[in-house]
Amino acid sequence: xxxxxxxxxxxxxxxxxxxxxxxxxxxxxxxxxxxxxxxxxxxxxxxxxxxxxxxxxxxxxxxxxxxxxxxxxxxxxxxxxxxxxxxxxxxxxxxxxxxxxxxxxxxxxxxxxxxxxxxxxxxxxxxxxxxxxxxxxxxxxxxxxxxxxxxxxxxxxxxxxxxxxxxxxxxxxxxxxxxxxxxxxxxxxxxxxxxxxxxxxxxxxxxxxxxxxxxxxxxxxxxxxxxxxxxxxxxxxxxxxxxxxxxxxxxxxxxxxxxxxxxxxxxxxxxxxxxxxxxxxxxxxxxxxxxxxxxxxxxxxxxxxxxxxxxxxxxxxxxxxxxxxxxxxxxxxxxxx
Amino acid sequence: xxxxxxxxxxxxxxxxxxxxxxxxxxxxxxxxxxxxxxxxxxxxxxxxxxxxxxxxxxxxxxxxxxxxxxxxxxxxxxxxxxxxxxxxxxxxxxxxxxxxxxxxxxxxxxxxxxxxxxxxxxxxxxxxxxxxxxxxxxxxxxxxxxxxxxxxxxxxxxxxxxxxxxxxxxxxxxxxxxxxxxxxxxxxxxxxxxxxxxxxxxxxxxxxxxxxxxxxxxxxxxxxxxxxxxxxxxxxxxxxxxxxxxxxxxxxxxxxxxxxxxxxxxxxxxxxxxxxxxxxxxxxxxxxxxxxxxxxxxxxxxxxxxxxxxxxxxxxxxxxxxxxxxxxxxxxxxxxx
Numbered sequence: 001x002x003x004x005x006x007x008x009x010x011x012x013x014x015x016x017x018x019x020x021x022x023x024x025x026x027x028x029x030x031x032x033x034x035x036x037x038x039x040x041x042x043x044x045x046x047x048x049x050x051x052x053x054x055x056x057x058x059x060x061x062x063x064x065x066x067x068x069x070x071x072x073x074x075x076x077x078x079x080x081x082x083x084x085x086x087x088x089x090x091x092x093x094x095x096x097x098x099x100x101x102x103x104x105x106x107x108x109x110x111x112x113x114x115x116x117x118x119x120x121x122x123x124x125x126x127x128x129x130x131x132x133x134x135x136x137x138x139x140x141x142x143x144x145x146x147x148x149x150x151x152x153x154x155x156x157x158x159x160x161x162x163x164x165x166x167x168x169x170x171x172x173x174x175x176x177x178x179x180x181x182x183x184x185x186x187x188x189x190x191x192x193x194x195x196x197x198x199x200x201x202x203x204x205x206x207x208x209x210x211x212x213x214x215x216x217x218x219x220x221x222x223x224x225x226x227x228x229x230x231x232x233x234x235x236x237x238x239x240x241x242x243x244x245x246x247x248x249x250x251x252x253x254x255x256x257x258x259x260x261x262x263x264x265x266x267x268x269x270x271x272x273x274x275x276x277x278x279x280x281x282x283x284x285x286x287x288x289x290x291x292x293x294x295x296x297x298x299x300x301x302x303x304x305x306x307x308x309x310x311x312x313x314x315x316x317x318x319x320x321x322x323x324x325x326x327x328x329x330x331x332x333x334x335x336x337x
Numbered sequence: 338x339x340x341x342x343x344x345x346x347x348x349x350x351x352x353x354x355x356x357x358x359x360x361x362x363x364x365x366x367x368x369x370x371x372x373x374x375x376x377x378x379x380x381x382x383x384x385x386x387x388x389x390x391x392x393x394x395x396x397x398x399x400x401x402x403x404x405x406x407x408x409x410x411x412x413x414x415x416x417x418x419x420x421x422x423x424x425x426x427x428x429x430x431x432x433x434x435x436x437x438x439x440x441x442x443x444x445x446x447x448x449x450x451x452x453x454x455x456x457x458x459x460x461x462x463x464x465x466x467x468x469x470x471x472x473x474x475x476x477x478x479x480x481x482x483x484x485x486x487x488x489x490x491x492x493x494x495x496x497x498x499x500x501x502x503x504x505x506x507x508x509x510x511x512x513x514x515x516x517x518x519x520x521x522x523x524x525x526x527x528x529x530x531x532x533x534x535x536x537x538x539x540x541x542x543x544x545x546x547x548x549x550x551x552x553x554x555x556x557x558x559x560x561x562x563x564x565x566x567x568x569x570x571x572x573x574x575x576x577x578x579x580x581x582x583x584x585x586x587x588x589x590x591x592x593x594x595x596x597x598x599x600x601x602x603x604x605x606x607x608x609x610x611x612x613x614x615x616x617x618x619x620x621x622x623x624x625x626x627x628x629x630x631x632x633x634x635x636x637x638x639x640x641x642x643x644x645x646x647x648x649x650x651x652x653x654x655x656x657x658x659x660x661x662x663x664x665x666x667x668x669x670x671x672x673x674x
Contacts, residue, residue: 136583137583137586150521150529151529184487184568184571184572184575192487192568214571214572214575215572215574215575215579216575216578216582217579218576218579219579219580219582220579230521231521232568232569232572234521234551234552235521235551235552235565235569235572236552236576237552238551238552238553239552239553239555239556239576239577240552240577240580241552241553242552242554242555242557243556243577243581244580246472246473247616250615250616254609254611254615255608257608260607261607263604264608265608268604268605268608269601270598270601271591271598271601271605275587278587278591279587
């Protein structure tokens, strides 16, 4: 049985989404047990509205938490003052061994700060990172860091590479993941000093390091793990989100321009649906906070039940594949301990 | 009359593309005169194949250059050893006042290094930057630096903002361009020290500074000028190119899956064409190297004639609107000289 704590109160859409996602996940995965953390009365009421909730009595538990971390609250403040928040309590459950992982749609800064404070980093890891799969032509590319660390030392970038490689192998089943360092090709001396040095560390390691990659390589699929600092990674991710929305809007506008284009839309509907399904960001929801002594998954703030269930599934797979232990082992091996 | 030198030899597709673009530009803009720089015999032969070339005898001149800078040649090497390259000679013509701007599809590093060496930067500008318009929901967003400077001081970021604002006003007709500083919102302390300090410089300036923006804001259109260092800018640009190509491929695949989807494609064709036209990167071709005492435009390496003509048009507008002089004036004003 895999037991996961779900912060049911954070996120933009609140409790109903978490409850729907939890029930769908329990239905899909018989080996899963969930602890919903949040206002117990509200949770009970929400569950009462769903007939199938009773079916999972033995695998669904509630755990009361009296506070909620706001989406714009400062990480430091929430860490100091919200000791009974659903986010904090869910992470505490992982620390206490009552859950093997937790999932939250709460604010990233608070989640990272709290997870780091409560769970601590793995030996050999300076700072945890945020990693997520990105769709590519040939499958998925893992990218990290996506925003936890604005500035990184070469050693930290190297640690990110190790963590990414473990995840690519353990969760995505890639035998010898190809690791690339995100760089630019345009200016006189390629990249900055940190990247040059991180490249040397990687070339000397036992990882399958393929060298520098550029922004467009993320989507081509000739690399399995793209390593960068959190500033660059976050900008690349948000830029992609923005472009995706722009293209979707342009498509919608062109297909609804007049009677003729609306007729075309009618004929093209099944194809457009298949296309939408393929690029649906909900199926890529669930970023992993790697480098901690425990598994913490961040769901997108405005995730719906489908997306939130994807994040729970990412947690399930990380537990199943013992990601933290494997990172620890590979790191120890590469550092020659 | 606006006289522009065209490096006709660089770029992945070489001379025929430059010649076609030149003729189309001369036809579209009666006030334009072009100097094609490159192997004179080859240029003459290429022009001889096109009947309409004769019509522009008075506005089309050839200028021989015996060498070509390779697309992967090091900037330092091309600067030292290729003094008779088409790229170098085209820039020399600007320096000598025989042309008011030049356009090249050659390698960015070499173009930037040569332009900086020959033309020098404007007073008050430490380093030139690469700027280009990006499509947005409400029109276009100018973004800089796109790859000339991997690391930037707060003062350089401030200078980029001034240059972007001038371009937005002069070339794109935006009265009081909204300037944003690219940052991330996810981690504990927003952004790094450089960005914090650049933000203060901008807040104290007379620019219409709207504060920090994130990656997705580039495409939303609530900001006219997005300022970032060249590393981040280049990654954002290349990432967008990669995602654009991925989406185009997914759409193609879905529409050609079987007989039914191919029928749908037939009905949707006019709409898909209109969509493609709207996101056609060729119309956004032509990045400006700003901050120099002269106008240099970089065309995409694999630009076709349509795209290359867009780049020539960017040069035409920059000359028409006296961009370098305006940058100098606004900078002097903001530095209180």
